[in-house]
Amino acid sequence: MDVDGTLLDGQGGVTAGTKATLQHLAAQGVQVALATGRRHIIANFLPPLLEIPLYLILSNGAVIRDHTGRIVYESYLPSDWAWRAVAEARRLDLQATIYENAAVGDRMLFDGDWRTHRSPQAQLKRRPDLESLFVDLRTVTDLPDPIEIVLWGEEDQLQELANTLAATGFAYSLVFWRGRESSSFVRDGQSALEILGPGTSKATALRWLCAHLEIGPADVIAFGDDVNDLEMLEFAGLGVAVGSATQAARDAADEYTPNDDHEGVARTLRRLFAAKPHV
Numbered sequence: 467m468d469v470d471g472t473l474l475d476g477q478g479g480v481t482a483g484t485k486a487t488l489q490h491l492a493a494q495g496v497q498v499a500l501a502t503g504r505r506h507i508i509a510n511f512l513p514p515l516l517e518i519p520l521y522l523i524l525s526n527g528a529v530i531r532d533h534t535g536r537i538v539y540e541s542y543l544p545s546d547w548a549w550r551a552v553a554e555a556r557r558l559d560l561q562a563t564i565y566e567n568a569a570v571g572d573r574m575l576f577d578g579d580w581r582t583h584r585s586p587q588a589q590l591k592r593r594p595d596l597e598s599l600f601v602d603l604r605t606v607t608d609l610p611d612p613i614e615i616v617l618w619g620e621e622d623q624l625q626e627l628a629n630t631l632a633a634t635g636f637a638y639s640l641v642f643w644r645g646r647e648s649s650s651f652v653r654d655g656q657s658a659l660e661i662l663g664p665g666t667s668k669a670t671a672l673r674w675l676c677a678h679l680e681i682g683p684a685d686v687i688a689f690g691d692d693v694n695d696l697e698m699l700e701f702a703g704l705g706v707a708v709g710s711a712t713q714a715a716r717d718a719a720d721e722y723t724p725n726d727d728h729e730g731v732a733r734t735l736r737r738l739f740a741a742k743p744h745v
Contacts, residue, residue: 467689467731468668468698469502469512471650472708475726485516487732491739492518497679499523501668503651503660503694505565505613506531507572507596525565525613526641526694527671528662539674542567542611543663547636551615551661552577552603554630558623564603565613575603575612615661618652621645624659637664641694649692649710660694669697687738689723689731691715706734 467473475481480488492498498516501523502509509524519533530539548564555562561583564575580586580600589596617624621644631638641660645652652658668690676686688695688702691711699705699718707716709725716722723730 467498467500468691468695468708469500469504469509471691471710471725472689472695473500473726473731480515481726481729481732483729484726484732487735488516489518491735492520494739496739497521497681499672499675501527501672501688501690501695501698505572506568507599508593510535521675523668523671523675526660526662527666527668528613529568530671530675537568538678539671540567541663541666541670543614543638543661543666544636545609545611547638547663548609548612548615548661550634550636551631551638554634555615555617555627558627558630560617560619560623560627562603563616564609565616567611567613570610571599573599573601575601575606575609577603611663613662614666616658617661618656618658621657624657628659631661638662639664639666641667643693647693647712647714649712649715651692651694667697668694669701672698672701687735689734690719704738706731 473480488498498518499521500512503526504524506524509522513520522531528541529537532538552562562577566573576583579602586600628640628642639662643652643658645655645657676683683701684703686702687704688698689706689708690699691708692715693712695715696718699715705719707719707722708730723734
């Protein structure tokens, strides 16, 4: 299941009913995987929040960590592709943010002074401990394969960049967040473009995890609400759009349920698994 807008409630936690339902199902042998655009350093509160063994599909499918926190799957953006994307963004006066992979240092590399970017200022209000991870990309010469690149801006500029990258011949995976459509990722009406490595998506990572666990797609239930969940909702035997899901997510899903403030995910799981009444 997706995290923001899907698993988490309006206070950034989970309701008692949702936690109890997931704990009950995990105890019965149901495998639980959370699929999020967050990096591990931003998502590592999730396993303690639910208190169950689970898999974390991170950074929109670039990384999977198992119950122990060990990385079991990686799909990074090749370094030379990343530099090419930054160069094309600069040509269009767009500022890129590069996310390092955790094995290197987990830094956020801003193309320019990070203090002029809105994103880190918002993050520091919640996590002041992250400041040491904010770096000016212009000071970096070596760039081991990063997780991804993210850019915010006007939709037409980002679309031009996407078209330019598609013409390079490199098989970038692009996730386009349109400000007027996105339910969770974009703020202040801006649009965003995520640039990932070839074939990287939540669905690709989930497909690998299913093969690893010997679980067929028909036995998978996926919950999501936004553009980065579409392929995952379509891959699963049952796709469920949640809460304020975009129209695209609803179209990709098989059914709809309310957000976690109303325990929509838990109610759906209890119905599908015929969980015991006390859960």
